[in-house]
Amino acid sequence: MEKFVIEGGKPLSGSIRVQGAKNAALPILAATVLSEGVHRIYDVPDLTDVRAMCQILVALGAKVIRFPDHIEVDTTYIVHSHIPDDLMRKIRSSIFLLGPMLARLHQVSVSKPGGCAIGQRPIDIHLKGLEALGAQIEEQSEMIHCHVDRLIGTKIKLEFPSVGATENVMMAAVLAEGTTVIHNSAREPEIMDLQAVLNKMGARIHGAGTSTIYVEGVDQLNPVEHCIIPDRIVAGTLMAAVGATQGEVTLENVNRYHLASVIDILTDMGVKLDWEEDRVRVWTEQKLRPIHMIATEPFPGFPTDMQPQMLVLLTLADGTSQLAEKIFESRLKHVDELIKMGAKIKVDGCKACIDGPSELTGAHVAATDLRAGAALVIAGLCAKGTTVVEGVPYIDRGYDCFDEVIKSLGGQIYRKQTSPSFISNSSTV
Ligand SMILES: CC(=O)N[C@H]1[C@@H](OP(=O)(O)OP(=O)(O)OC[C@H]2O[C@@H](n3ccc(=O)[nH]c3=O)[C@H](O)[C@@H]2O)O[C@H](CO)[C@@H](O)[C@@H]1O
Ligand SMILES: C=C(OP(=O)(O)O)C(=O)O
Numbered sequence: 001m002e003k004f005v006i007e008g009g010k011p012l013s014g015s016i017r018v019q020g021a022k023n024a025a026l027p028i029l030a031a032t033v034l035s036e037g038v039h040r041i042y043d044v045p046d047l048t049d050v051r052a053m054c055q056i057l058v059a060l061g062a063k064v065i066r067f068p069d070h071i072e073v074d075t076t077y078i079v080h081s082h083i084p085d086d087l088m089r090k091i092r093s094s095i096f097l098l099g100p101m102l103a104r105l106h107q108v109s110v111s112k113p114g115g116c117a118i119g120q121r122p123i124d125i126h127l128k129g130l131e132a133l134g135a136q137i138e139e140q141s142e143m144i145h146c147h148v149d150r151l152i153g154t155k156i157k158l159e160f161p162s163v164g165a166t167e168n169v170m171m172a173a174v175l176a177e178g179t180t181v182i183h184n185s186a187r188e189p190e191i192m193d194l195q196a197v198l199n200k201m202g203a204r205i206h207g208a209g210t211s212t213i214y215v216e217g218v219d220q221l222n223p224v225e226h227c228i229i230p231d232r233i234v235a236g237t238l239m240a241a242v243g244a245t246q247g248e249v250t251l252e253n254v255n256r257y258h259l260a261s262v263i264d265i266l267t268d269m270g271v272k273l274d275w276e277e278d279r280v281r282v283w284t285e286q287k288l289r290p291i292h293m294i295a296t297e298p299f300p301g302f303p304t305d306m307q308p309q310m311l312v313l314l315t316l317a318d319g320t321s322q323l324a325e326k327i328f329e330s331r332l333k334h335v336d337e338l339i340k341m342g343a344k345i346k347v348d349g350c351k352a353c354i355d356g357p358s359e360l361t362g363a364h365v366a367a368t369d370l371r372a373g374a375a376l377v378i379a380g381l382c383a384k385g386t387t388v389v390e391g392v393p394y395i396d397r398g399y400d401c402f403d404e405v406i407k408s409l410g411g412q413i414y415r416k417q418t419s420p421s422f423i424s425n426s427s428t429v
Pocket of ligand 1: 022023024026092093119120121122123124125126127160161162163164165186190298304305327328329
């Protein structure tokens with residue numbers, strides 16, 4: 001295990017290109033299983049989650065090669081329908097294989113997926129959606145066995161606009177007989193990217209980005225070349241880091257329409273953003289202002305994956321702010337760590353009340369999940385003195401060389417080995 005040692009107090013400055021989106025790359029890699037042949041996917045970030053997804057594809061029979069600018073996946077010989085438990089547990093996104101494998105081999109058996117401990121994260125909506133398409137699902141202790149003779153298109157109403165369930169159902173429906181209509185679908189930009197890839201493969205899908213997605217089944221799909229969309233959460237994280245350190249940074253490869261709710265809050269707080277196509281200059285001129293209430297919501301609402309980073313910014317704002325985490329029931333664990341650094345935050349259920357401005361001071365803190373880890377790094381960058389952030393493997397799940405990115409912007413951050421006493425076993429990484 002590794003830790004980050006951060007010397008705080010240096011404003012970030014310079015310019016950096018934002019990586020491709022983890023949450024687009026993972027379902028798209030899973031989607032390559034849908035057709036035989038060689039797929040080339042560009043701008044896939046080098047993350048531990050992506051490596052784990054590639055290992056799963058290899059376990060199913062694919063050949064995967066990483067080149068400097070793309071990943072090549074040869075799915076000609078997908079012959080295995082069982083995903084080993086150790087690989088399933090490595091990442092939450094292992095569950096994305098259910099839909100594609102049902103469509104390709106008509107069967108798949110898996111155990112429960114892993115991922116960060118931010119809530120229960122059941123998969124009932126995924127399973128109900130696949131059952132509606134005709135899949136037979138048997139759950140035996142820790143195992144889930146799925147098979148189907150023929151997937152048949154139908155109308156499905158998701159109980160909640162789950163991102164993963166929408167993607168799983170889309171990927172199963174592309175090779176189903178007839179048309180599938182997914183009502184109450186999630187509207188995240190990553191779903192639009194998945195639609196774009198599937199349509200390039202020969203699928204007939206429209207509606208991604210709205211609450212109703214239409215999938216007209218086809219008999220066969222072809223391999224694809226595709227470039228992943230920019231990572232809106234990494235862009236938002238860096239914007240928050242610039243605001244927190246009172247720096248000035250130009251970010252390249254940013255889609256402002258994917259970040260509208262984050263931009264609105266940053267602007268209300270006093271962070272300045274000057275756009276030129278997919279490039280944005282970020283800086284601050286004044287004290288940060290508090291926000292009456294931020295509530296996380298499905299897209300286009302404020303993303304839960306930006307909540308911890310924004311919480312840090314609110315601790316620096318001049319006044320009282322409130323924040324409600326409405327997507328995941330256990331995603332405020334970073335508050336205790338921020339309190340160690342001098343933040344004044346009270347938590348009541350899923351709500352946090354933040355009294356600012358706090359002068360953060362360096363402390364020994366531990367990341368409890370991916371975005372909490374990014375938030376603690378931001379806190380360390382603006383804190384007085386030295387901060388040690390344990391749990392770096394969480395951060396490596398979603399940020400491609402985060403320490404190098406921060407260093408290139410002038411931040412003082414160093415990757416070191418951690419002592420065994422700090423290794424957390426609360427959840428899988
Ligand atoms: C790889 C990926 O894209 N991950 C993102 C995806 O995760 P993921 O797809 O897992 O998130 P979902 O949208 O499915 O989850 C949202 C809520 O629905 C609940 N739920 C979900 C499925 C289900 O079958 N039953 C159920 O109850 C979850 O517990 C959670 O409370 O969207 C989340 C919400 O924007 C983001 O935080 C994750 O970064
Ligand atoms: C929670 C996240 O990802 P995952 O769904 O892969 O666990 C995240 O990206 O913040």
